[in-house]
Amino acid sequence: MADQGKILSIQYLRGLAALGVVLCHYGSNLDQYPALSRIFNFGQEGVHVFFLISGFIIVYSLDKAGYKPKQFFTFLLKRSIRIDPAYFVVILLTLALFKILSFVPDFHGQRTPFIPGQFIAHIFYFIPFTKYPFYNHVFWTLSVEFQFYLLIGIFYFLAESYSYKLVFLIIFSLTCLIPFGNADYLVLSYAPIFALGISLFNFYKDRKWTNLILPVALLGLIEYKFGLDVAVLLSFSSLMIFLIKSLIKPLIFFGNISYSLYLTHSLCLIVFLGLSKKTNLSLGQNQLWWLFIEILIAVLVAYLFYFLIERPSMILSKHVFYKRARDN
Template sequence: MQSNKHSDFNLGVQQLRGLAALAVVLCHYGSDLKNYPLLSKIFNKGQLGVHVFFLISGYIILYALLKNNYYPRNFFAFLFKRMIRIDPPYICVIILTLLTFWLLTFIPSYGGKEIPFIPGQFISHLLYIIPFTKWEFYNHIFWTLCVEFQFYILVGTLYFISDSKFYRSFFLLSFSLSCFLNFQNSYYLITNYAPIFAMGMAQIHYTKTKESIYLVLILTSILIVYCKFDALITSILIISAITIYYCNQSLKILSFLGKISYSLYLIHPIVLIYILGIGKNFFGIPENELLYLLIKLVILIPSTYIFYFFIEKKSIELAKRFKYNTNETT
């Protein structure tokens, strides 16, 4: 294997993000196609795009920390920088969700649930601890952000205690094996997805160093993923890792979706609520299910870009201004 250039690294990750985000969207937008059961079954597997996001996070977060000579003393600055990057779009979607369900209560035909504003529930969302409280998610897609936040804490506090090859190898192996520990609410814990994150982490080390120990750790993580999950998830992650490593062809649509992937993930459920509500009450729903799916996507993508441009892009620009290391370049 040959090392990727920096541009190739960005290209592979960006396009994979776009594909994973599209898969999740198709799962929620197209998994109920009654007239196309096979296509519906395929779209339903789009939920596995979340596992790809976890692999990418393991790879790219560690890449950024290694590049910027991170030390544990930078932890709170690192965490603050990540919060600047991810929190504003997240908070905006939370507010939009609460506002939407409040407005729906004024529609007589609406028979769905209400989401009252409860300070404790709201704060628990901001702290990414909802799975461990008595409250429900405003939207269940937020669970992945809780897992991601746990990863930031783990890698920021423990992984850089030592830069020795032995420590890092021990960490990655024990971290991967932690998926077999049985905790309450394990579905929402970083340990449940540990070998996926570890696979991405080991891959960036191997990309940078070409040391065989990291290749062994990649293969070990793959084996653990297979034992923990199944052959399909394992195959998708292997293909994803290869894509990150070797991708050098630009597909503009996937690069575009990759750029807006976080916004796309966050707002696609709320956009669907408006599409269903407005469409059903004012325009009706097309009988052709594939046409209706296409209409939903045509509405979603521009809506996402508007949200990205006015909200997420500002967060990205602000996060780039914040330097937690004098050697930091990004």
């Protein structure tokens, strides 16, 4: 996930997107409240908001740093220090959890043997290009984002001209129409969403009305590719970037822990459900109360994870600087 910089609305969107995903995974099976369950299920579209944010903030930060493609490995190093420690810890926790659960007699879930190739593919984000499944399904978005880093870090800044970047964004966006195999895990399938984020940054940087033409066109392509609900969600998210400027402390908090919450919430749910079976808790009764408890536990775990793992790596990544290229 991308750093929010000083743009409060980006921070808010990250927090809301993470909460949406949690509500989808925790609350989409509320059989006592079917209407609410359907609403919560829409929270899965939070991943599209994450992609929009990455398109905006990655190009924002690189542009601010005066990035050049020859600094690509510095860019990857900063990204790696920022996101990998938390990701690697969750990989290890996932493997450990399923190993422990495999010894539980009444455990009927997935057993995950350690396969070196699968582990390495996770470490380097290329599971989509192998025969192996993800250890934890939330990891798929990290693979898509890593592919985005490669494309932007190498190609988007090859030329400074507006025409080059416009053509790049148009071609990049249209690749979503190509019927790739395993398309759900390829960045090209979500290209218009990432491109929308980039085009919004271009408008953020230069408020000319002509810079709104591409975002509007991209929203049309997104509606065609992903449906009206996603297009509307991303339209509101786009407006929020520019219109919301007030300080909202709860959303600052959720924005801070959003990456940790996204990574750890599914593990929290597995442990909670396992313990509830062992202690004979009746989760079918008072479902909204149990949903609140589950989310509260997930948020507390995410905060601890953020404080102990993610925040130190985030601080460390800020000590890796791009060397300014000298003008010849």
